[in-house]
Amino acid sequence: GEDVEQSLFLSVREGDSSVINCTYTDSSSTYLYWYKQEPGAGLQLLTYIFSNMDMKQDQRLTVLLNKKDKHLSLRIADTQTGDSAIYFCAETLGGKLIFGQGTELSVKP
Amino acid sequence: DVKVTQSSRYLVKRTGEKVFLECVQDMDHENMFWYRQDPGLGLRLIYFSYDVKMKEKGDIPEGYSVSREKKERFSLILESASTNQTSMYLCASSSGDETQYFGPGTRLLVL
Numbered sequence: 001g002e003d004v005e006q007s008l009f010l011s012v013r014e015g016d017s018s019v020i021n022c023t024y025t026d027s028s029s030t031y032l033y034w035y036k037q038e039p040g041a042g043l044q045l046l047t048y049i050f051s052n053m054d055m056k057q058d059q060r061l062t063v064l065l066n067k068k069d070k071h072l073s074l075r076i077a078d079t080q081t082g083d084s085a086i087y088f089c090a091e092t093l094g095g096k097l098i099f100g101q102g103t104e105l106s107v108k109p
Numbered sequence: 110d111v112k113v114t115q116s117s118r119y120l121v122k123r124t125g126e127k128v129f130l131e132c133v134q135d136m137d138h139e140n141m142f143w144y145r146q147d148p149g150l151g152l153r154l155i156y157f158s159y160d161v162k163m164k165e166k167g168d169i170p171e172g173y174s175v176s177r178e179k180k181e182r183f184s185l186i187l188e189s190a191s192t193n194q195t196s197m198y199l200c201a202s203s204s205g206d207e208t209q210y211f212g213p214g215t216r217l218l219v220l
Contacts (some may be wrong), residue, residue, distance in 0.1 A: 030207065031207060040214075040216075041214065042199055042212050042214045043199065043201075043211040044211070045208065045210065088151065092207050096154060097207070097209055101149060101150065101151040
């Protein structure tokens with residue numbers, strides 16, 4: 001099928017690392033994306049990884065891609081209360097994006 | 110910076126009304142998209158357009174139509190609004206590299 005799967009909720013303490021996981025379906029996806037949605041707002045592009053890469057690091061964000069298992073993860077180091085949001089992974093399919101259901105990250109002080 | 114704007118942040122309409130949601134992007138992107146977002150369902154693609162006057166159905170086009178008369182503007186039309194169309198509507202645009210940039214969303218309530 002075309003389902004991109006994510007767990008719905010994650011709760012962490014401020015200062016800890018957060019890891020948000022995603023499994024996707026299409027091994028031919030060119031790019032895989034992470035978007036962030038703050039309450040009441042649209043989606044903000046957080047980062048993306050090209051399919052021929054295993055890892056991408058951008059400041060506190062680390063994206064890991066396991067193509068064999070079609071598994072994508074987003075690690076946020078030193079998580080802050082401002083990181084509380086819904087995080088969506090997405091894969092490309094025929095010029096369109098297929099989104100997961102979103103993971104709601106709650107950061108407790 | 111890519112800027113995608115949507116005409117309204119919040120909208121309240123009555124059942125049976127015709128509703129227009131407007132989206133404008135300022136980056137000369139060829140591709141534009143309309144999604145709706147509902148709790149637990151993520152984003153679902155309603156319609157998209159790869160060029161002026163072109164439109165393609167997404168996964169849930171029923172009850173909606175679109176218009177793209179100019180490259181920068183993509184309109185979503187609810188011909189006769191129903192309560193099950195109460196949702197958050199998100200517009201996005203992209204160029205050739207498939208990365209989509211989103212507007213702030215329009216939260217529509219149909220009474």
